[in-house]
Amino acid sequence: xxxxKGQQTKQMILGxxxxxxxxxxxxxxxMSDIMSATxxxxxxxxxxxxxxDQLMLESFDHAVTVCGNRIKEMVDEQPDSxxxxxxxxxxxxxxxxxxxxxxxxxxxxxxxxxxxxxxELRNRAKLGITRFLRFIEKIILDxxxxxxxxxxxxxxxxxxxxxxxxxxxxxxxxxxxxxxxxNAVARFWKDxxxxxxxxxxx
Amino acid sequence: xxxxKGQQTKQMILGxxxxxxxxxxxxxxxMSDIMSATxxxxxxxxxxxxxxDQLMLESFDHAVTVCGNRIKEMVDEQPDSxxxxxxxxxxxxxxxxxxxxxxxxxxxxxxxxxxxxxxELRNRAKLGITRFLRFIEKIILDxxxxxxxxxxxxxxxxxxxxxxxxxxxxxxxxxxxxxxxxNAVARFWKDxxxxxxxxxxx
Numbered sequence: 171x172x173x174x175k176g177q178q179t180k181q182m183i184l185g186x187x188x189x190x191x192x193x194x195x196x197x198x199x200x201m202s203d204i205m206s207a208t209x210x211x212x213x214x215x216x217x218x219x220x221x222x223d224q225l226m227l228e229s230f231d232h233a234v235t236v237c238g239n240r241i242k243e244m245v246d247e248q249p250d251s252x253x254x255x256x257x258x259x260x261x262x263x264x265x266x267x268x269x270x271x272x273x274x275x276x277x278x279x280x281x282x283x284x285x286x287x288x289x290e291l292r293n294r295a296k297l298g299i300t301r302f303l304r305f306i307e308k309i310i311l312d313x314x315x316x317x318x319x320x321x322x323x324x325x326x327x328x329x330x331x332x333x334x335x336x337x338x339x340x341x342x343x344x345x346x347x348x349x350x351x352x353n354a355v356a357r358f359w360k361d362x363x364x365x366x367x368x369x370x371x372x
Numbered sequence: 373x374x375x376x377k378g379q380q381t382k383q384m385i386l387g388x389x390x391x392x393x394x395x396x397x398x399x400x401x402x403m404s405d406i407m408s409a410t411x412x413x414x415x416x417x418x419x420x421x422x423x424x425d426q427l428m429l430e431s432f433d434h435a436v437t438v439c440g441n442r443i444k445e446m447v448d449e450q451p452d453s454x455x456x457x458x459x460x461x462x463x464x465x466x467x468x469x470x471x472x473x474x475x476x477x478x479x480x481x482x483x484x485x486x487x488x489x490x491x492e493l494r495n496r497a498k499l500g501i502t503r504f505l506r507f508i509e510k511i512i513l514d515x516x517x518x519x520x521x522x523x524x525x526x527x528x529x530x531x532x533x534x535x536x537x538x539x540x541x542x543x544x545x546x547x548x549x550x551x552x553x554x555n556a557v558a559r560f561w562k563d564x565x566x567x568x569x570x571x572x573x574x
Binding site for chain 1: 543
């Protein structure tokens with residue numbers, strides 16, 4: 171059973187608007203850019219979203235859902251905490267070359283653009299980052315619980331460290347249009363994560 | 373001997389425009405915002421800068437010079453590589469609470485805003501980051517040269533790792549309006565940097 175036509179149009183608008191906002195920024199991408207990207211008249215867009223603000227919020231949520239599903243998929247198929255954490259590193263390496271939504275990480279892009287304005291988008295970006303940090307903390311805690319990872323790790327410190335450096339690395343990769351620096355950061359983290367494993371007692 | 377009046381006005385415009393662009397973004401801050409911030413008429417600004425583009429470029433250079441001077445000052449007064457690298461960490465902690473230019477790091481803000489547009493600003497941000505990476509690499513290399521730091525370090529990998537995570541941490545601090553996560557990243561790096569010291573042979 172497919173979606174109804176109106177629902178299909180709404181999803182098409184969300185997908186294209188999300189890519190445009192994530193690439194150009196919420197301020198810079200205008201309604202006429204979204205009309206060009208969707209091939210719709212202004213009325214056809216307002217038919218589904220009451221205002222540009224409403225479209226921005228729903229596009230952000232759409233982008234976060236798509237990216238969140240992708241990262242969960244990559245993590246869930248891994249058997250243990252070390253490989254789940256490495257999958258998060260790989261997700262960011264992939265974000266630079268083959269992102270689920272054009273323009274990179276919607277959480278960081280929104281957090282930076284909306285720091286001093288657009289409070290509702292900023293709150294959603296904050297909530298998204300908080301969830302992502304909890305997701306990483308839980309993987310570390312689970313690994314500590316099963317004895318796979320060392321007992322002296324501090325997940326509440328390591329999770330923001332991991333997110334900060336991977337988001338920052340993504341920014342460097344985009345700026346240089348090169349994966350060299352992002353790959354250096356990925357190597358650093360894979361070594362670190364490996365060092366978090368509990369040594370087998372002899 | 374003070375600056376001539378015209379020169380003083382130009383510097384005043386640069387200081388206020390730099391803060392505005394660094395807080396609001398280059399696209400969002402308009403000429404009328406700059407008129408309000410400086411208390412000048414449009415003609416009084418165009419008298420010193422031929423266009424908004426010209427003002428944006430000179431404001432960016434001004435912001436980078438001010439921030440670059442501050443970080444060099446903090447680093448130069450340290451006696452060895454470990455404390456110089458820790459001073460760079462401290463500079464980022466300070467950027468969140470008492471930045472030399474309002475709005476945080478002009479390199480990261482510009483890099484992110486101008487990734488897919490405004491190529492001249494993007495090139496200058498790239499050059500700024502490249503210089504900053506070289507500056508950090510040189511501190512690590514100097515420490516390896518004197519035997520203070522371990523010989524197996526890879527400065528070309530560590531410098532982008534340090535910059536990526538400190539810039540990312542700054543973003544998290546701004547988003548949460550809290551230093552907790554930034555401080556966690558600073559602690560992580562100070563421990564890391566300490567571990568780069570060559571162990572005294574016994």
